[in-house]
Amino acid sequence: MIFAILRHPKRLLTLVLACFLIIVGCQPTKFQTRAAQEVSQLVLVSLSEPATFNYAINDSPYSVFPFIYKGLLDEDGITSKLKPGLAESWSIFPDKKRIIFTLRKGLKWSDGEPLTADDVIFSYRDIYLNKKIPTTYRDLLRIGDTGTFPSVRKLDEQRVEFTLPAPFAPFLRYTERLAILPAHALRSAVFSNDANGNPQFLSMWGTNTDPQKIICNGSYTIESYTPAQRVTFRRNPYYWRKDAQGNSQPYIERIIWQIISSTDNQLLRFRSGELDSLNVTPSNFGLLKREEKRGKYSIYNGGTSSGFSFIGFNLNQARNAQGKPFVDPIKSQWFNNLAFRQAVAYAIDRNRIKTNIYRGLGEVQHSPIAVQSPYYLSPQAGLKVYNYNPNKAREMLLSAGFQYNSQKELLDRNGKRVEFEMLVKSEDQSRIDAAIQIQQDLSQIGIKANLQVVSFNVVLRRLLSRRDWDCYVGAFGATGADVEPHLLKLFWSSRGSFHQFNQGPQPGAPPIQGWVVSDWEKAIDSLFNAGVQELDEKKRQAIYGRFQQIVAEQLPVFFLVNPISLQAIRDRVVNIKYSGLSSVFWNIDEWQITDK
Structure with missing residues (x-):
C-alpha cells in the first residue's frame, strides 16, 4: 500500500497518489483563457481530497505537503x-x-x-x-x-x-x-493540552483551518481550499531558491489542485485539450500514444516505478480493547498457515495481470526492493519465486489439511468454506482490475474472495486503525528505497506504523490484547537494525538480501506487477526531469510555461 505507505510525503504524493497537471477550473475553457492572461499556472488533479494540513499527523498520500514544506x-x-x-x-x-x-x-x-x-x-x-x-x-x-x-x-x-x-x-x-x-x-499548541489531556497541536491545522494561517517554507503556500473541489497554491514570495541568473523560483505563479475521483473524466478532459498533463495508465497508453503529435504533448517514460504492489492477508491474532478479535479466528488460522499463503501465491497468474491489465507495460515483481537498487536480490541470485502453478497450489492445500467438496469448493479441515473479504481502493482502476483477476484465479482453486471496493481513506482506517480486514490488494510507495532500503522499515518492522499485516500497539491509540510477533518478523527486525549500522556496502547487500529471502519464504505479502511510470505532459511545459524513482514534481521549481 504506501504504501508505500508512507514514509515520505514528497514521494508519497506520486507512489500511491496519481496527480496530474491540468489547466482547468470550475468552467475549464473560460478559466483557462482568463487565467493564462493573468498569471502562469498549472492545475493538478488528485483522486481524493487532503486529510489534513497538519504535516506531522498526516497518514494519507493525498497530501499538499510536497509543495509547501522542505527538509534540511x-x-x-x-x-x-x-x-x-x-x-x-x-x-x-x-x-x-x-x-x-x-x-x-x-x-x-x-x-x-x-x-x-x-x-x-x-x-x-x-x-x-x-x-x-x-x-x-x-x-x-x-x-x-x-x-x-x-x-x-x-x-x-x-x-x-x-x-x-x-x-x-x-x-x-x-x-x-x-x-x-x-x-x-x-x-504554544504543542505545549498546551485540550480537555482530554492531549496536545492542542493534534487538532491544529485541519482542513477546516483558514489556509492563510498555514505557515510554510516550501515553493508554494495554500491560497484557498474548497472541500471536495480544489486546493489553490500560490508561489511563496519568501522561498529561498534562485536560478543561476538570480531569478526567484519557482517560475509558475499558481497551482490549482483539482479533486476529481474519476480517472475516466481525467482522460476525457485531457483529450479535449483542457489538461496539461495526465498520468498514463496501461489502459489508455495506446490511445494517448496515437494522439501524441496532434495533441501537442509528449509521453515521458520513467522506467519501472519503485515501491511494490501486493496481495496480503491480515496475520494479526490480537484483540481490541473490548476483547474482540480483529480477525475471525477461523480465518486467522487459514491466513497464518504458511502453506495456505504459498498456495495462494502459486494460484495467481501474474503474467496474465501484466498482459491484460498493464498491457505489457510492467514487470512481474518478486521483491519489495526495486530492481534498480544495488540491494536487490534477483531470482538468479537465489531469491525464491512462485511461478503460476494452480495444480501445485491445490496439492499444497490438500497436504495442509484442506479438502474439496463435490462442487470443487475449498473447505478447511473442519468443513468450513474458505471464503473471505478482499479489500481494494476505489481510486485506482488498474488495481481493481488486478483484484478482479486475483478473485478469478483464487476461484480456480476453490477459494471464494468477495471483493470490497472502498475509498482509500476508508482502506487506511481499516488497515491501520480498526485492523478488521481479511485480505488486501494494495501497494506501498517506497520511492527512494532503491538508494536506502531502510525506508521500507515503516512497513516491515514489527513496530512500524505501516506494518499493516500484523500491526501492533501504536502510541496514542487504544490498547490491544494478545499481539503475537512471529520469529521471522523478529528476524527481519534484527536485519533492519543491523543494516543501518553497517556502512560497508557489500555487507549491507548481504543483510538486505537475507531480508528479501525471509519475505519470499514467509510470504506475509505476495508481490504482483511493477508498472512502468508514464506521464503525458503538454509541450508548453518545459524543464521537466521525469523519473519513475521520484515524484513527477520533484523539480517543479524549474518548470516553466512557454507559448508553444
Missing part, C-alpha cells in the same frame, strides 16, 4: 543524490555519530518571520520525538535494537548538531524527508 536537505530525483536544501552544508564527524547542519542565511517563513535553528530543534525534539504526538515519522528516527532516538542541540542561529546513539546510514536521507515546521506558529 533535498534529493536529486534522477540521481537520488542528496544536495543542499534549507541547510546549505553539513559535516559528519569521524565517529559517524555526530552531524552538524548549517542553515542558509536569511531563510524566512511564508509570513516573513525568520527560519532559524530554533525551528529545526522544535521540529525534531518537540514534534517528531515527542511521545505525546502520534506521528508516523518517529519510526524513521529509531536507531539500534533498543530504538533509541538521536538528540539535537542548537549551536547558534544557523547551526544544529545531531548526536546519534550509533552510526545510522539512512539518517541524512531522512533529514530530506522530514519537514521543518514553524516554531513561532505551533509551539
Whole structure:
C-alpha cells in the first residue's frame, strides 16, 4: 500500500497518489483563457481530497505537503543524490555519530518571520520525538535494537548538531524527508493540552483551518481550499531558491489542485485539450500514444516505478480493547498457515495481470526492493519465486489439511468454506482490475474472495486503525528505497506504523490484547537494525538480501506487477526531469510555461 505507505510525503504524493497537471477550473475553457492572461499556472488533479494540513499527523498520500514544506536537505530525483536544501552544508564527524547542519542565511517563513535553528530543534525534539504526538515519522528516527532516538542541540542561529546513539546510514536521507515546521506558529499548541489531556497541536491545522494561517517554507503556500473541489497554491514570495541568473523560483505563479475521483473524466478532459498533463495508465497508453503529435504533448517514460504492489492477508491474532478479535479466528488460522499463503501465491497468474491489465507495460515483481537498487536480490541470485502453478497450489492445500467438496469448493479441515473479504481502493482502476483477476484465479482453486471496493481513506482506517480486514490488494510507495532500503522499515518492522499485516500497539491509540510477533518478523527486525549500522556496502547487500529471502519464504505479502511510470505532459511545459524513482514534481521549481 504506501504504501508505500508512507514514509515520505514528497514521494508519497506520486507512489500511491496519481496527480496530474491540468489547466482547468470550475468552467475549464473560460478559466483557462482568463487565467493564462493573468498569471502562469498549472492545475493538478488528485483522486481524493487532503486529510489534513497538519504535516506531522498526516497518514494519507493525498497530501499538499510536497509543495509547501522542505527538509534540511533535498534529493536529486534522477540521481537520488542528496544536495543542499534549507541547510546549505553539513559535516559528519569521524565517529559517524555526530552531524552538524548549517542553515542558509536569511531563510524566512511564508509570513516573513525568520527560519532559524530554533525551528529545526522544535521540529525534531518537540514534534517528531515527542511521545505525546502520534506521528508516523518517529519510526524513521529509531536507531539500534533498543530504538533509541538521536538528540539535537542548537549551536547558534544557523547551526544544529545531531548526536546519534550509533552510526545510522539512512539518517541524512531522512533529514530530506522530514519537514521543518514553524516554531513561532505551533509551539504554544504543542505545549498546551485540550480537555482530554492531549496536545492542542493534534487538532491544529485541519482542513477546516483558514489556509492563510498555514505557515510554510516550501515553493508554494495554500491560497484557498474548497472541500471536495480544489486546493489553490500560490508561489511563496519568501522561498529561498534562485536560478543561476538570480531569478526567484519557482517560475509558475499558481497551482490549482483539482479533486476529481474519476480517472475516466481525467482522460476525457485531457483529450479535449483542457489538461496539461495526465498520468498514463496501461489502459489508455495506446490511445494517448496515437494522439501524441496532434495533441501537442509528449509521453515521458520513467522506467519501472519503485515501491511494490501486493496481495496480503491480515496475520494479526490480537484483540481490541473490548476483547474482540480483529480477525475471525477461523480465518486467522487459514491466513497464518504458511502453506495456505504459498498456495495462494502459486494460484495467481501474474503474467496474465501484466498482459491484460498493464498491457505489457510492467514487470512481474518478486521483491519489495526495486530492481534498480544495488540491494536487490534477483531470482538468479537465489531469491525464491512462485511461478503460476494452480495444480501445485491445490496439492499444497490438500497436504495442509484442506479438502474439496463435490462442487470443487475449498473447505478447511473442519468443513468450513474458505471464503473471505478482499479489500481494494476505489481510486485506482488498474488495481481493481488486478483484484478482479486475483478473485478469478483464487476461484480456480476453490477459494471464494468477495471483493470490497472502498475509498482509500476508508482502506487506511481499516488497515491501520480498526485492523478488521481479511485480505488486501494494495501497494506501498517506497520511492527512494532503491538508494536506502531502510525506508521500507515503516512497513516491515514489527513496530512500524505501516506494518499493516500484523500491526501492533501504536502510541496514542487504544490498547490491544494478545499481539503475537512471529520469529521471522523478529528476524527481519534484527536485519533492519543491523543494516543501518553497517556502512560497508557489500555487507549491507548481504543483510538486505537475507531480508528479501525471509519475505519470499514467509510470504506475509505476495508481490504482483511493477508498472512502468508514464506521464503525458503538454509541450508548453518545459524543464521537466521525469523519473519513475521520484515524484513527477520533484523539480517543479524549474518548470516553466512557454507559448508553444
